[in-house]
Amino acid sequence: MVGFMATVPEVSPAVRAALAAGRPVVALESTIISHGLPRPANLAAARSFEEMLTEAGVTPATIGVIDGVPKVGLDGRDLERIALEESVIKVSVRDLGLAMIAKRTAGTTVAATSTLAARAGIRVFATGGLGGVHRGFAESLDESADLTVLAATPITIVSAGVKSILDIPATLERLETHGVAVVGYRTSRFPAFYLTDSGQDLDWQLDSAAEIAAVMAARDAVGDTAALLIANPLPLDKQLDPALHDQVLNEALAAAAGENVRGKAVTPFLLAYMQRATEGKSVEVNLDVARGNVALAAEIATAWAALATKTADA
Ligand code: PSU
Numbered sequence: 390m391v392g393f394m395a396t397v398p399e400v401s402p403a404v405r406a407a408l409a410a411g412r413p414v415v416a417l418e419s420t421i422i423s424h425g426l427p428r429p430a431n432l433a434a435a436r437s438f439e440e441m442l443t444e445a446g447v448t449p450a451t452i453g454v455i456d457g458v459p460k461v462g463l464d465g466r467d468l469e470r471i472a473l474e475e476s477v478i479k480v481s482v483r484d485l486g487l488a489m490i491a492k493r494t495a496g497t498t499v500a501a502t503s504t505l506a507a508r509a510g511i512r513v514f515a516t517g518g519l520g521g522v523h524r525g526f527a528e529s530l531d532e533s534a535d536l537t538v539l540a541a542t543p544i545t546i547v548s549a550g551v552k553s554i555l556d557i558p559a560t561l562e563r564l565e566t567h568g569v570a571v572v573g574y575r576t577s578r579f580p581a582f583y584l585t586d587s588g589q590d591l592d593w594q595l596d597s598a599a600e601i602a603a604v605m606a607a608r609d610a611v612g613d614t615a616a617l618l619i620a621n622p623l624p625l626d627k628q629l630d631p632a633l634h635d636q637v638l639n640e641a642l643a644a645a646a647g648e649n650v651r652g653k654a655v656t657p658f659l660l661a662y663m664q665r666a667t668e669g670k671s672v673e674v675n676l677d678v679a680r681g682n683v684a685l686a687a688e689i690a691t692a693w694a695a696l697a698t699k700t701a702d703a
């Protein structure tokens with residue numbers, strides 16, 4: 390007990406045991422469940438991400454806030470509540486203490502999830518796509534806290550780049566400013582979430598989970614405490630049709646501007662618009678993106694656990 394509050398987050402027995410034994414653990418976020426995917430497909434998706442990890446011999450740690458308690462390793466009932474309850478809010482790091490005292494149930498963004506995961510000692514995190522710099526930044530100044538938080542959070546995060554609704558070149562510049570390393574997995578091009586290739590070149594490419602684990606160890610050795618972003622593209626045959634994507638995105642951006650959508654509502658609004666306008670195709674692609682990232686994160690966590698064990702034995 391620190392001060393007059395219990396230490397947070399609350400870590401589930403399964404996650405605690407896995408971490409203590411040096412077995413692989415992968416963190417999963419919950420805003421994608423509460424605000425990124427439509428009900429009830431979101432609940433099925435949340436369960437399927439956990440099943441994929443379990444089948445790969447990795448302990449899943451879905452992270453969220455339940456009745457004011459930040460939790461690492463949600464149980465089945467918690468997942469249902471995050472997925473289905475109307476009153477669930479979206480929280481970033483700045484909201485955590487407020488949600489605790491208000492006893493809210495909340496999906497955690499990449500920023501909040503990585504903060505809680507790192508506090509629990511988890512090294513690998515899978516998501517769909519990061520937040521970043523929004524188009525029209527010059528007027529809105531809308532830049533996700535995901536970027537500033539990752540600057541100071543030692544975690545390896547697997548994502549299909551950043552959401553294509555964003556200004557991707559500007560987001561890459563900001564990742565550089567914030568000292569977040571960006572690596573293409575088996576590619577030298579930055580992916581764009583729904584699309585395989587954003588057209589942006591990357592300086593670094595890695596081709597196996599073992600290499601990524603080795604880089605994690607080297608970063609620890611050099612004292613780098615920022616995040617490592619592993620950009621994992623969808624295969625070309627699974628991406629959203631680029632022409633459809635561009636058309637629907639332009640409509641979505643115009644609708645957001647027309648309805649004066651602001652703050653943390655922007656990302657959920659755009660994703661929901663894309664879903665309606667593509668008749669659910671964007672959701673299928675979003676799920677493929679997330680599954681691909683969960684699968685790669687499982688391999689990285691396994692390679693990391695093997696490396697850590699080998700080092701401890703030596
Ligand atoms: N990727 C998805 N769906 C999502 C998000 C990412 O496939 O819903 C969420 C993540 O939780 C990310 C958040 O951290 O959107 C970014 O929100 P904002 O732009 O308000 O920071």
Ligand code: MN
Pocket residue numbers: 531532533534652653655
């Ligand atoms: Mn924002």
